[in-house]
Amino acid sequence: MRTFPKDFLWGASTSAYQVEGGWDQDGKEPSVQDIRDPFPNTTDFKVSVDHYNKYKEDIKLFKELGLKAYRFSIAWTRVLPYGKVNEAGLKFYDDLINELIANDIQPIPTVFHFDLPASLQENGGWGNRDTIDAFVDYCQLLFDRYGDRVTYWQTINEQNMLVFAGRVLDGGTATWKSIFQGNHHMLVAQAKAMKVYHEGNYVGKIGPAPNIACVYPKTEKPEDMLAAEYMSAFRNWLFLDAAVYGVYNHMAMRILKSIDAVPEITEEDRIVMKENTADFIAFNYYNSMTVSAPAETGSEQSKDQQSGFSIEGFFKSEKNEHLKTTEFANWPIDPTGLRVTANQIYDRYRLPLLITENGLGQEDTMTEDGKIHDQYRIDYLDAHIEQMRLSIEDGVEFLGYCPWSAIDLISTHEGFRKRYGFVYVNRDDFDLKDLSRHKKDSFFWFQNVIKNNGLD
């Protein structure tokens, strides 16, 4: 029988630019997502599912679903457009947070989820050291405004995917060198934000939200094992070691040297990172990775956030023959990998874990009587919940589980066809229809899971 802690946070997730719409409403500045060209045959982010205007209706559904927590992100561009405080933007998140609390749903905000203000990007984005201070000012504003009502803050969503799949996410063409300088600025910005938070004596906790995936060796060859360790260090531990221990992972640093991407790190950076670290770890899990020792081949970039990649001389991405894959993009489906991943993270850091994303993107169809039979999504989530439960039995401390996504939203680069939500939204990529909301089969299934505290 499944058991979960009594106060386990059964939640669900979204991010601002993928769900809100209202892209220029009430003084909002465009973000990098608004100014780039949409991917071929996909919609832009201008309307999305109009959560900005329909958040009350959506929270009513979240309440009916039984959510104990809602993980969402705040749009920097709403609250600080062009670096100026925007009361209308601040008020939106005040109202959202208050509405959640009034419905007994704990707000779990992410400070930054892939949507840098366009004006900062024009000044060099994360490559410009000044963005560190801009981020810290932004965080201070959020902590002061909402800190009394938030228990768990996440700093940056999937910083590692901004690095490895950044070209996909913002259409950039940067070199490894400039990418890892920007990455370093993000790590310092995160440490400084944690400093401000801890020194401000706000009531809650703060942590990072990377995408973490365990890495398997393709065979039992020692060289493949070493390759797996290298990929894990580069893809996973670089980001968590920095956030939790305040240092650069040594194996990741070896790769950075080899690809000529060691960033400039000042003494002050080292101190600020070392002294300001995370209280808990939020992470997103969709799939595992598999690698072998590199052959003579060169490096290969990641196609998207969940796909493998190769680094010459260290590891080569491989297909895992033992795993089925998703219809979209062929991501491996690996519930056991979640248990492996959770145990690895807990073993290294001994901090409580919160899953902030996990889910299946699939094309859903609404039947004539308005039903959405998404058994495939139920199967995916059910198998992952079971492995999370087993990792709790292993001894991992879990705070909660917030699958992706609470409601249909726009995929990062595959438009509206690829749906993740418990709630279906009636629109297509190029036809907004009536944006009406409909409960999928997975809605009723998850409602039951929550009602029974995980019991299937």
Ligand code: BG6
């Ligand atoms: C994560 C992101 O990488 O995966 C989300 O944090 C994203 O923003 C999710 O939507 C699923 O990926 P995709 O590409 O299918 O939208």
